[in-house]
Amino acid sequence: MSRNTDNSGISRRDLLSGVGAAAALGVAAGAAALPAARVTSWSEETDVLIAGSGAAGVSAAIAARGAGARVLLIESLSRFGGASAMSGGVVYAGGGTALQKKLGFEDSVESMIAFLSLAGARHLPLDKIQLYSEQSAAHFDWLVAQGVPYTEKFTRAKGLPMGNESLYFSGTELAWPARDLAPPAPRGHVPGVAGMNGGRTLMQALLSRAGDLGVDMRAGVAASRLVVESDGRMAGMLVTVDGQQHSIRARRGVVLACGGFIHNREMLRRYAPELYDCSVPWGNAGDQGDGINMGIAVGAEALRMHHGFAIAPVYPPENVLSGIVVNSAGQRFISEESYHGVLGDAIAYHQQGRAWLITDQRSAFPGPQDNFLAVASGNSIGDIAGQLQLPRGALQHNVAYYNRHAANGDDPLFHKSRDYLRPLQGPPYTAWDLSVDQAFFPAHTFGGLHTGVDGRVRNSFGEEIPGLYAAGRTSAGLPAAPYIASGLSVGDCTFFGRSAGRDAAGLKR
Numbered sequence: 024m025s026r027n028t029d030n031s032g033i034s035r036r037d038l039l040s041g042v043g044a045a046a047a048l049g050v051a052a053g054a055a056a057l058p059a060a061r062v063t064s065w066s067e068e069t070d071v072l073i074a075g076s077g078a079a080g081v082s083a084a085i086a087a088r089g090a091g092a093r094v095l096l097i098e099s100l101s102r103f104g105g106a107s108a109m110s111g112g113v114v115y116a117g118g119g120t121a122l123q124k125k126l127g128f129e130d131s132v133e134s135m136i137a138f139l140s141l142a143g144a145r146h147l148p149l150d151k152i153q154l155y156s157e158q159s160a161a162h163f164d165w166l167v168a169q170g171v172p173y174t175e176k177f178t179r180a181k182g183l184p185m186g187n188e189s190l191y192f193s194g195t196e197l198a199w200p201a202r203d204l205a206p207p208a209p210r211g212h213v214p215g216v217a218g219m220n221g222g223r224t225l226m227q228a229l230l231s232r233a234g235d236l237g238v239d240m241r242a243g244v245a246a247s248r249l250v251v252e253s254d255g256r257m258a259g260m261l262v263t264v265d266g267q268q269h270s271i272r273a274r275r276g277v278v279l280a281c282g283g284f285i286h287n288r289e290m291l292r293r294y295a296p297e298l299y300d301c302s303v304p305w306g307n308a309g310d311q312g313d314g315i316n317m318g319i320a321v322g323a324e325a326l327r328m329h330h331g332f333a334i335a336p337v338y339p340p341e342n343v344l345s346g347i348v349v350n351s352a353g354q355r356f357i358s359e360e361s362y363h364g365v366l367g368d369a370i371a372y373h374q375q376g377r378a379w380l381i382t383d384q385r386s387a388f389p390g391p392q393d394n395f396l397a398v399a400s401g402n403s404i405g406d407i408a409g410q411l412q413l414p415r416g417a418l419q420h421n422v423a424y425y426n427r428h429a430a431n432g433d434d435p436l437f438h439k440s441r442d443y444l445r446p447l448q449g450p451p452y453t454a455w456d457l458s459v460d461q462a463f464f465p466a467h468t469f470g471g472l473h474t475g476v477d478g479r480v481r482n483s484f485g486e487e488i489p490g491l492y493a494a495g496r497t498s499a500g501l502p503a504a505p506y507i508a509s510g511l512s513v514g515d516c517t518f519f520g521r522s523a524g525r526d527a528a529g530l531k532r
């Protein structure tokens with residue numbers, strides 16, 4: 024792949040004319056895919072071509088190489104690892120992993136399936152949930168075998184462990200209604216390193232494994248278009264290196280693992296307006312939706328495009344969970360101890376993006392913090408309600424109702440557990456702004472290409488597009504809104520990335 028010459032083997036006219044290419048393919052005008060017949064000579068060839076070096080792409084590469092294929096993995100940015108390397112590295116795993124057993128926790132595949140299928144979004148892909156849960160313990164063993172380090176330490180504290188503990192309740196398992204739907208078990212498996220370094224540690228292990236296996240990995244190479252045979256099979260990709268186009272033939276399959284689209288404002292506006300106003304786009308700069316758009320251009324179906332992770336990370340500290348969260352009608356709408364992805368979802372998707380945390384003296388944030396600004400304070404709930412311009416009497420009425428029952432250890436509306444339930448009493452009272460555009464309110468996308476459990480991409484008739492695979496946030500996988508537990512995304516990326524890589528490697532033409 025020369026950096027100085029355009030050796031793509033395709034005419035300049037074809038490169039500039041997505042419309043002509045699309046017409047020849049029978050896809051919508053303007054769709055950027057190229058018929059293979061127009062590639063006169065390929066710059067190079069491989070068996071499996073993977074775009075994206077995050078958890079999904081690298082897991083696919085390890086699996087494809089392990090299955091004996093020659094693998095080329097390209098990354099558009101100058102560094103490998105994607106959002107996965109920025110992440111906490113939490114993998115949601117259960118059903119009796121080695122670590123759960125070692126630390127004395129009982130779990131079952133059935134409990135995990137019940138949690139994943141009942142505690143969040145409806146009509147999720149049950150085939151993926153079942154397979155993921157059944158093979159979760161083995162998948163954890165695989166991560167260990169790749170060199171991801173875990174410690175035999177558990178923490179009960181809510182939130183990503185900042186010590187080196189490797190097991191915790193990473194989701195909403197203990198909050199109502201989840202705790203009544205499935206027996207809770209800690210399933211957040213985190214690399215055993217202190218601080219927010221789990222993702223980096225996990226990706227270092229996977230990247231080093233891929234290198235050892237002989238995966239050809241190249242940074243600064245951006246996938247730009249799929250190249251398609253006349254019968255609809257994937258032939259390869261056009262890629263861009265230093266502004267030059269090259270064509271790479273993939274004999275067995277192409278895997279799109281380019282992450283989601285949280286950094287593509289126009290796609291967000293079109294597909295996921297609820298996430299558009301969230302204050303912090305959580306991802307790396309490459310999460311522009313390239314893989315999803317390339318897939319759509321060859322007829323792939325995209326699913327759950329408006330779903331995403333919208334996060335209101337009010338804890339730690341846990342004492343604030345004794346406060347209450349209210350909407351612009353002055354009403355509670357959730358158990359405050361819910362996982363912060365569930366709370367964030369409720370605010371972003373169901374409360375027009377506006378909410379406040381109301382605390383008393385004991386439940387206030389202990390020190391200055393800039394994630395959530397204090398926007399009202401006073402010696403009575405009425406003072407707060409007036410400053411927030413809530414409907415007259417509503418907040419006072421709702422706090423009185425909450426207090427009356429909390430004094431008896433009861434929360435008739437949302438069954439907040441007694442760990443956090445007590446009357447709000449003792450000034451000063453404070454209202455902290457949890458609005459999506461004012462608070463520290465990170466978000467990333469979950470919508471993506473429709474894939475089977477083998478990673479094969481499907482069109483809207485449910486038919487497979489031969490030789491095309493997608494994984495991670497380029498696909499619509501396990502994570503959906505509401506996001507019920509940390510670790511479902513990286514868990515999905517690594518598990519179904521492996522499936523895609525395996526299947527692509529075995530796809531003989």
Ligand SMILES: Cc1cc2nc3c(=O)[nH]c(=O)nc-3n(C[C@H](O)[C@H](O)[C@H](O)COP(=O)(O)OP(=O)(O)OC[C@H]3O[C@@H](n4cnc5c(N)ncnc54)[C@H](O)[C@@H]3O)c2cc1C
Nearest residue numbers: 075077079099105106107111113246282309495496512513
């Ligand atoms: C701060 C933070 C903490 C998080 N913590 C967790 C957690 O603990 N657990 C969890 O499950 N989830 C977590 N997430 C979410 C999780 O990190 C992502 O959803 C997940 O890593 C996505 O992985 P991926 O492989 O699909 O994409 P990515 O890791 O983003 O990788 C995609 C790669 O593809 C590259 N790319 C894009 N376009 C092209 C192109 N055209 N050609 C070539 N390459 C391209 C990108 O540059 C990128 O490197 C967190 C996210 C953030 C930001």
